[in-house]
Amino acid sequence: MSMWCGRLLRAAGRGVQASWSRAASNDVATFRDINTMKFCNGQKMPTGLFTAGEVEGRITKLRETMEHEGIAACLFTSFHNINYYSGGFVYCAFNRPYCLIVTPEKHVIVSSLVDGGQPWRRSPHDNIVYTDWKCDNYFLAVVEELGEVRGSLGVEYNHMNLDINRSLRQHLPHRNTLVDIGQPTTRMRMIKSKEEIAVIKNSMATAEVGGWACTEVLGEGVPEYEVALAGTQAMVRNIAKIYPNSDLMDSWVWFQSGINTDGSHNPVTSRKIQKGDNLSLNCFSTPQGYNVSLERTCFLDHCSDAHLKVWEANVSVHKKGLQLIQPGAKCSEIAHELSDMYAQLGLLKYQMTGCGHSLDVLCHRYGLEAAGLALHEDSDTVLEPGMVVSMKPMITIPEGQPGAGGYREHSILIINDDNTVENITSFPFGPEHNIIKK
Known part of the structure; x- marks a missing residue:
């Protein structure tokens, strides 16, 4: 059944519990009231080019590298790594930021509501959506998914611009140390x-x-x-x-x-x-x-x-x-x-x-x-x-x-x-x- 998944959503100064089923959508907050949400619309799609085993193997190797290098989580922003470690999600930026967060337990694509449920359908695991109605909603979604992650955060210096870097540092509650994961993953993909x-x-x-x-x-x-x-x-x-x-x-x-x-x-x-x-x-x-x-x-x-x-x-x-x-x-x-x-x-x-x-x-x-x-x-x-x-x-x-x-x-x-x-x-x-x- 197609539906919008229920979760605790951040709204203007309050938590909003929304179960965005089609039948009930008129009884809950509008998208304008919501900062982050899940949008599980339809069913997960079959992998386009690669088997599930291929994709999971890539994620496993990444996590082994993270453990070896002492990296608590990775925040990928490039088309290359988001595609590679999701097995086929190619985002369309249109001046909006996207990322893929990988921790020892999580694999979450952060996407804009403008894309509806397509990122969730293309993700082998989880997806969180942010809305455009407040300029920092992307970072709210990132911090929410990073949770209590402490220690080094792997980012792609060969892709992340200064504005995103600066805003990310401002929003991280634990002031995680940012380390470059761009070059190591490029070598892995060779x-x-x-x-x-x-x-x-x-x-x-x-x-x-x-x-x-x-x-x-x-x-x-x-x-x-x-x-x-x-x-x-x-x-x-x-x-x-x-x-x-x-x-x-x-x-x-x-x-x-x-x-x-x-x-x-x-x-x-x-x-x-x-x-x-x-x-x-x-x-x-x-x-x-x-x-x-x-x-x-x-x-x-x-x-x-x-x-x-x-x-x-x-x-x-x-x-x-x-x-x-x-x-x-x-x-x-x-x-x-x-x-x-x-x-x-x-x-x-x-x-x-x-x-x-x-x-x-x-x-x-x-x-x-x-x-x-x-x-x-x-x-x-x-x-x-x-x-x-x-x-x-x-x-x-x-x-x-x-x-x-x-x-x-x-x-x-x-x-x-x-x-x-x-x-x-x-x-x-x-x-x-x-x-x-x-």
């Missing part, structure tokens, strides 16, 4: 479980479904947004088929043409594709927050000699990078070797970013993981089994120069338990495949 790897593989296959849908519709005079729409629709439909119990959100395509290819994250426009255009195909499949991307350089109909020279050079760097991703390799050493290769090709000054990064909880709304598993020259992480990393060399030649435009190829590799490396991206790359004739 090693993927078998279920995570299965999801990443399915997501990669879905991105390729989107890629092929894009190539089907692109042609001379077709605007970028029409190509992007075709790819996005194909990916969403495929995710719905593979994961019928998942939330369908945040999969997208950036399809760029001509000068719009100069930036990796340039938005889709109404520019119409022309023959000879440099094209950048970027399909981001994101089943319930677990993102992978397919990125390929393409040309429509033909490719000039100047463009072909640059494209082939970048493809050679991509191929070299695929060879360098091996267990025991250091991220910084891979980055340095590829930078040296760009220098030898005379293209180092056109390199736009590092050559790869980790994959899991990711979106254009909430970004990549924190620093760690990234192919940058200042990252000393050593690749090991269970890691998933991309190879993504990118260069941009400025407008007005021969071969002007952006070039990038993106493949995803898994380091398996037996130390083999598996490239899970099968969509072809390079001039022999992606000069598209229409």
Whole structure:
């Protein structure tokens, strides 16, 4: 039966006991009178991507880490950790704070009433809701759930802003010491479980479904947004088929043409594709927050000699990078070797970013993981089994120069338990495949 769960609720200067069943809702306080509440509307939903055992295993490992580090409770605020430790709840902030509280006994999502009962349905455990009618209601909910917790409170310094940090300190009744749990949990998430790897593989296959849908519709005079729409629709439909119990959100395509290819994250426009255009195909499949991307350089109909020279050079760097991703390799050493290769090709000054990064909880709304598993020259992480990393060399030649435009190829590799490396991206790359004739 759908109902709002009864609990002692904080109202203006008094406690209000509310049993928010549909039949009785007119006989109790309004939402405006309530600061915190439970909103158990409907039934708990089946896990979208992962088994209950997978999610509980993550929580158990977290609690073991907390005990080892002497952390009494964790207060996660990032999309990444809330998703990871809830098994699939991706909040929509709209300038409202959210968190997940984990103690040795509790696992509670704190969410805004604007989301109704959906956070409770998506949580494997508990959920407390705060209303918007008073500005500090979020912190009332946090303090209520932390209860008599004393000692260190783990927070994510790589996500928590100064206002939230300051207000949290003011509201904590026991003046708990705040310690960083952001970097330790990022390192924990670098090693993927078998279920995570299965999801990443399915997501990669879905991105390729989107890629092929894009190539089907692109042609001379077709605007970028029409190509992007075709790819996005194909990916969403495929995710719905593979994961019928998942939330369908945040999969997208950036399809760029001509000068719009100069930036990796340039938005889709109404520019119409022309023959000879440099094209950048970027399909981001994101089943319930677990993102992978397919990125390929393409040309429509033909490719000039100047463009072909640059494209082939970048493809050679991509191929070299695929060879360098091996267990025991250091991220910084891979980055340095590829930078040296760009220098030898005379293209180092056109390199736009590092050559790869980790994959899991990711979106254009909430970004990549924190620093760690990234192919940058200042990252000393050593690749090991269970890691998933991309190879993504990118260069941009400025407008007005021969071969002007952006070039990038993106493949995803898994380091398996037996130390083999598996490239899970099968969509072809390079001039022999992606000069598209229409």
